[in-house]
Amino acid sequence: MPSIAKPIAVHPSLHRNALGLTLRDYEGAMSTLCAGCGHDSITAAIIKALWELSIQPHMIAKMSGIGCSSKTPTYFVNGAHGFNSAHGRMAAIATGANAANRELTYIGISGDGDSLSIGLGHMCHAIRRNVKMLYVIENNGVYGLTKGQFSASADVGSRSKRGEPNRMAPIDPVMLALSIGATFVARSFSGDKEQLVPILKAAIAHRGFALVDVISPCVTFNDHNGSTKSYLYTRKHMQKATEADFVPPASEILATIGDVGTTTVTMHDGSVVRFTSVPKNYDPTDRRGVYDYLQEHANTGSVATGLLYLDESVADLHEMNQTPSTALARMPYDKLVPGTAALDELMEDFR
Amino acid sequence: MKATNTGDPAYYHKVVDCQWACPAHTNVPEYIRLIAQGRYTDAYMLNRESNVFPGILGRTCDRPCEPACRRERVDGKPVAICRLKRVAADLKDDITHLLPKAPEQKNGKRVACIGAGPASLAVANDLMPLGYSVTIYEKYDKPGGLMRSNIPSFRLPESVLAEETGAILNMGVDIRYNSPVESMNGLLAEGYDAVFVGSGAPRGKDLDIPGRHDTDRIHIGIDWLESITFGHIDKIGEKVLIIGVGNTAMDCCRSSRRLGGKDIKVMARRPRGYFKASPWELEDAEEEGIDIIINHAPTRFVIENGALRGMEFERLEWDAEAKKSKVIDKVILPCDDVILAIGQENAFPWIERELGMEFDKWGMPVVNETTFQSSIPGVFFGGDAAFGPKNIIWAVAHGHAAAISIHNHCQGVPVTERPPDGMNLVTQKMGMSEWSYHNDYNPSPRQKMKHVDLKKRFEQLNIEVEMGFNAEQTAREVQRCLNCDVETEFTPKLCIECDACIDICPMLCLTIARDGEESEIRQRLSAPAVNPDQALYASEPLPQTGRLMLKDEDLCVHCGLCAERCPTSAWDMQKFELLISYAGREACTSSYVPA
Ligand SMILES: Cc1cc2nc3c(=O)[nH]c(=O)nc-3n(C[C@H](O)[C@H](O)[C@H](O)COP(=O)(O)OP(=O)(O)OC[C@H]3O[C@@H](n4cnc5c(N)ncnc54)[C@H](O)[C@@H]3O)c2cc1C
Ligand SMILES: Cc1ncc(C[n+]2csc(CCOP(=O)(O)OP(=O)(O)O)c2C)c(N)n1
Ligand code: SF4
Ligand code: SF4
Ligand code: SF4
Ligand SMILES: [Mg+2]
Numbered sequence: 001m002p003s004i005a006k007p008i009a010v011h012p013s014l015h016r017n018a019l020g021l022t023l024r025d026y027e028g029a030m031s032t033l034c035a036g037c038g039h040d041s042i043t044a045a046i047i048k049a050l051w052e053l054s055i056q057p058h059m060i061a062k063m064s065g066i067g068c069s070s071k072t073p074t075y076f077v078n079g080a081h082g083f084n085s086a087h088g089r090m091a092a093i094a095t096g097a098n099a100a101n102r103e104l105t106y107i108g109i110s111g112d113g114d115s116l117s118i119g120l121g122h123m124c125h126a127i128r129r130n131v132k133m134l135y136v137i138e139n140n141g142v143y144g145l146t147k148g149q150f151s152a153s154a155d156v157g158s159r160s161k162r163g164e165p166n167r168m169a170p171i172d173p174v175m176l177a178l179s180i181g182a183t184f185v186a187r188s189f190s191g192d193k194e195q196l197v198p199i200l201k202a203a204i205a206h207r208g209f210a211l212v213d214v215i216s217p218c219v220t221f222n223d224h225n226g227s228t229k230s231y232l233y234t235r236k237h238m239q240k241a242t243e244a245d246f247v248p249p250a251s252e253i254l255a256t257i258g259d260v261g262t263t264t265v266t267m268h269d270g271s272v273v274r275f276t277s278v279p280k281n282y283d284p285t286d287r288r289g290v291y292d293y294l295q296e297h298a299n300t301g302s303v304a305t306g307l308l309y310l311d312e313s314v315a316d317l318h319e320m321n322q323t324p325s326t327a328l329a330r331m332p333y334d335k336l337v338p339g340t341a342a343l344d345e346l347m348e349d350f351r
Numbered sequence: 352m353k354a355t356n357t358g359d360p361a362y363y364h365k366v367v368d369c370q371w372a373c374p375a376h377t378n379v380p381e382y383i384r385l386i387a388q389g390r391y392t393d394a395y396m397l398n399r400e401s402n403v404f405p406g407i408l409g410r411t412c413d414r415p416c417e418p419a420c421r422r423e424r425v426d427g428k429p430v431a432i433c434r435l436k437r438v439a440a441d442l443k444d445d446i447t448h449l450l451p452k453a454p455e456q457k458n459g460k461r462v463a464c465i466g467a468g469p470a471s472l473a474v475a476n477d478l479m480p481l482g483y484s485v486t487i488y489e490k491y492d493k494p495g496g497l498m499r500s501n502i503p504s505f506r507l508p509e510s511v512l513a514e515e516t517g518a519i520l521n522m523g524v525d526i527r528y529n530s531p532v533e534s535m536n537g538l539l540a541e542g543y544d545a546v547f548v549g550s551g552a553p554r555g556k557d558l559d560i561p562g563r564h565d566t567d568r569i570h571i572g573i574d575w576l577e578s579i580t581f582g583h584i585d586k587i588g589e590k591v592l593i594i595g596v597g598n599t600a601m602d603c604c605r606s607s608r609r610l611g612g613k614d615i616k617v618m619a620r621r622p623r624g625y626f627k628a629s630p631w632e633l634e635d636a637e638e639e640g641i642d643i644i645i646n647h648a649p650t651r652f653v654i655e656n657g658a659l660r661g662m663e664f665e666r667l668e669w670d671a672e673a674k675k676s677k678v679i680d681k682v683i684l685p686c687d688d689v690i691l692a693i694g695q696e697n698a699f700p701w702i703e704r705e706l707g708m709e710f711d712k713w714g715m716p717v718v719n720e721t722t723f724q725s726s727i728p729g730v731f732f733g734g735d736a737a738f739g740p741k742n743i744i745w746a747v748a749h750g751h752a753a754a755i756s757i758h759n760h761c762q763g764v765p766v767t768e769r770p771p772d773g774m775n776l777v778t779q780k781m782g783m784s785e786w787s788y789h790n791d792y793n794p795s796p797r798q799k800m801k802h803v804d805l806k807k808r809f810e811q812l813n814i815e816v817e818m819g820f821n822a823e824q825t826a827r828e829v830q831r832c833l834n835c836d837v838e839t840e841f842t843p844k845l846c847i848e849c850d851a852c853i854d855i856c857p858m859l860c861l862t863i864a865r866d867g868e869e870s871e872i873r874q875r876l877s878a879p880a881v882n883p884d885q886a887l888y889a890s891e892p893l894p895q896t897g898r899l900m901l902k903d904e905d906l907c908v909h910c911g912l913c914a915e916r917c918p919t920s921a922w923d924m925q926k927f928e929l930l931i932s933y934a935g936r937e938a939c940t941s942s943y944v945p946a
Contacts (some may be wrong), residue, residue: 002855002912003785003791004790004791007792007858008792008857009426009792009794010858011858011859011878011906012424013879014878035851036847036849036917036919037849037851037918040855040916044850044853044854190850223847231849232847235895235896
């Protein structure tokens with residue numbers, strides 16, 4: 001825990017976004033995580049993305065479960081709403097919140113323990129429902145908060161800090177999500193904000209559920225030589241599949257569409273994601289191709305990163321259920337609770 | 352770009368903006384911390400080591416440190432460095448036992464100083480403890496030079512001056528009052544081992560325009576102020592015009608106000624922003640009801656029946672840069688007295704040219720800027736006598752440097768062999784997120800100096816106007832200091848490039864980026880480094896990616912958060928102490944700096 005709050009002094013060249021806010025206005029409380037934790041870097045990337053998108057702080061809902069990662073919503077956007085749920089329940093709570101108020105921007109923060117062990121089922125169903133939200137897994141291969149036990153994302157053969165190897169096969173959230181119909185799947189690294197920030201922005205603009213798996217070294221329990229989620233290992237094994245560039249609506253797109261290696265996908269809100277695929281012929285809209293590519297890379301031990309898969313054509317939770325366009329939260333009481341007569345009428349339908 | 356060498360004392364010295372700007376390199380942040388701890392005596396003594404006259408300077412210094420202060424770039428107003436110096440001087444205990452003393456055993460070398468101004472006194476201060484016999488020849492019957500004769504007592508009380516000049520003279524300096532040196536030749540014949548000329552720039556410039564010599568109501572500013580000090584003048588007419596708008600003009604107008612002047616105008620040729628007077632002096636004068644009249648060039652004195660009636664001016668219109676002007680018309684302003692405050696000159700009528708000392712075309716002796724030696728070995732100059740009128744702190748700095756030369760000269764060492772500066776660098780880490788300095792940023796605004804009531808201050812000539820900071824103001828002001836001497840010291844091989852330091856830095860000082868040309872790197876940092884006067888630190892290549900850690904020193908508030916968030920202690924907060932060399936004392940640490 002730092003000795004002081006971040007000084008209020010600001011750099012004179014600090015820019016303001018469309019709302020007149022500076023980056024500093026998107027900060028939260030001082031982090032209590034270990035110094036050097038990858039999660040703090042992801043927090044900084046989220047702050048940058050939200051600021052660049054000029055999202056009003058009070059229109060943001062920060063959702064999380066339990067874990068070092070799940071503590072981080074406290075460390076960004078002080079002015080936002082938030083819900084710190086029980087372990088693994090963030091996806092369920094976020095689904096409910098989103099159902100009740102579709103007007104907020106949902107930022108879900110989870111860990112590999114929170115999402116891939118206790119919360120695995122909830123996450124899968126939020127993916128199936130295509131709940132419109134950014135869902136970040138701050139993936140460090142361990143349960144950081146409970147002192148470094150292997151999580152379900154730990155690779156076979158990777159070692160704990162005490163030297164014991166992990167023998168159980170990992171769950172790769174990216175492969176899992178692809179296999180159950182996820183519409184936005186990305187992987188990045190906390191130590192590469194140039195890649196991470198545009199991915200986060202695209203994820204927030206996405207029509208439905210956007211999964212961003214971020215390798216985020218646990219500097220205290222999993223940054224040693226036997227780890228496959230350390231700063232050094234990740235840097236050595238990271239393979240960029242794509243470089244994504246997020247272009248907000250109404251901005252001019254500079255690259256020529258159709259260039260070799262360049263694909264553009266127009267998002268539901270009119271913004272555009274421009275991909276430059278690093279390997280030739282990588283197509284981020286081809287689910288099967290992406291699956292094969294990732295499988296191949298997993299076998300060679302490299303970590304493929306980038307905005308890996310994107311499909312803007314699938315309806316989200318609200319569209320699927322044909323809910324009203326106004327948030328339930330803002331609906332007049334008599335419309336939301338129409339009374340006994342209306343209930344009786346409904347019940348009649350089922351007789 | 353080349354990796355920065357933080358082992359060179361100049362690198363971190365430059366980060367301590369105030370200390371770098373101070374001609375005597377006073378350790379400002381350290382004395383401010385000592386004041387914060389209530390250690391006024393230590394704060395005073397630390398000051399005294401470098402600037403010799405903390406009580407005097409805490410009231411009168413030209414304070415080049417303040418415009419340089421980093422705090423000004425951060426929140427618009429520098430730390431009140433000068434006024435805090437006065438706090439140390441006012442609140443210190445008895446320091447008699449701490450003052451330097453002359454050894455009983457003299458070293459057999461005799462040094463003569465001409466003039467008892469700050470320059471000569473600084474020389475004596477450094478040489479007496481080494482065993483030199485120092486003789487000072489002074490024209491007047493009291494010590495202090497212009498500090499006594501020209502700085503009015505409402506700015507600098509006589510008691511402060513007496514105490515701080517006394518601290519030096521009491522070491523056993525052979526001071527000869529009422530002894531103007533009238534011949535350099537004669538002085539040299541007395542066989543001194545070295546001579547130091549600290550005679551100042553004693554001549555006020557005149558203004559030879561029609562009417563100048565037809566009345567006795569036109570005064571030369573510095574002579575007039577001197578006459579007040581020595582009790583020869585105690586009144587002035589009601590309407591006074593001061594010609595010129597430098598520091599002397601400010602003292603003249605405020606003195607006039609105290610001697611009966613009611614309608615006092617300071618006449619400036621150029622517009623505001625081009626005045627020589629310091630902004631705070633202008634403020635103080637205007638507070639006392641003095642008018643500053645811009646764009647007026649004097650053309651003649653209006654004399655009627657042998658009496659001064661007024662003065663004629665051309666009214667000027669200047670271009671945007673105040674370079675070229677044109678005359679609009681002429682006006683006559685009525686007055687009873689005129690004081691000329693348009694500058695000072697050096698004059699050395701008592702140095703015989705046959706001696707062969709080299710003078711330049713303006714009649715100034717040729718003096719080496721490092722050694723302060725003239726073209727005659729063993730004859731040194733310093734203070735206003737060396738390069739024309741400057742100020743007290745420069746006179747002191749010259750005195751220290753000349754003392755090193757004199758010591759070398761007397762010990763048979765070439766004067767060009769200067770002892771180098773050194774440095775200490777000590778970690779301030781006390782534990783996890785715990786530092787031995789106050790690292791929090793205090794948003795308090797600069798404290799305003801309180802002044803004696805506008806009626807009361809005019810009752811007597813010597814009522815000190817500035818009241819000094821009270822305890823509460825002091826407590827706030829000390830916390831405004833950013834501790835720029837507590838440096839961010841980086842060890843590249845420890846860095847794992849986790850970005851924690853970059854993410855936490857409130858001032859966007861840090862960046863990890865690939866190498867390039869400095870000018871180009873400066874454009875692609877967390878925030879562009881636009882202040883070319885401030886260094887850009889570059890590390891050796893980092894172990895994991897070979898990129899560089901870069902730090903723009905410009906706006907770092909030395910909060911230590913980068914070091915607190917660094918998992919490997921690649922960043923550490925380390926206190927830098929500049930080890931200054933003085934005559935006979937090479938690069939030694941001050942006993943008043945706590946480790
Ligand atoms: C009106 C006025 C206000 C000022 N205010 C400030 C201020 O607020 N802050 C600041 O920093 N500076 C100020 N200055 C400037 C500052 O006073 C001088 O720069 C400084 O005193 C120079 O020190 P010095 O030792 O070189 O010479 P001086 O202080 O000029 O001392 C020279 C001494 O030599 C003596 N002397 C001269 N010739 C001979 C001789 N032939 N034989 C024997 N003795 C001789 C003189 O009597 C004098 O005592 C001011 C100057 C003036 C004129
Ligand atoms: C119901 C429940 N079961 C177990 C725990 C204990 N627990 C706290 S955090 C955590 C794992 C967190 O791991 P992860 O989500 O990866 O977060 P990290 O700390 O690694 O960021 C566990 C098992 C709990 N808090 N609640
Ligand atoms: S234990 Fe690991 S995951 Fe938790 S804060 Fe520390 S470094 Fe981060
Ligand atoms: S001390 Fe470190 S964190 Fe604080 S302003 Fe300076 S570089 Fe930034
Ligand atoms: S916090 Fe330390 S280890 Fe991390 S990037 Fe900064 S200097 Fe390197
Ligand atoms: Mg984890």
